[in-house]
């Protein structure tokens with residue numbers, strides 16, 4: 001049986017780094033989805049170009 005539970009992506013869309021969700025990270029909401037960012041720099045970049053990183 002396949003598991004297809006929808007879960008939050010676990011990679012930083014900006015730098016591609018894997019996010020350990022047990023550790024501190026930044027969550028940005030964009031168009032109703034939550035995106036995990038590893039650091040304020042990636043957050044700033046994401047917020048500059050959300051369309052580029054949200055797909």
Ligand SMILES: [Zn+2]
Nearest residue numbers: 012015038042
């Ligand atoms: Zn990052």
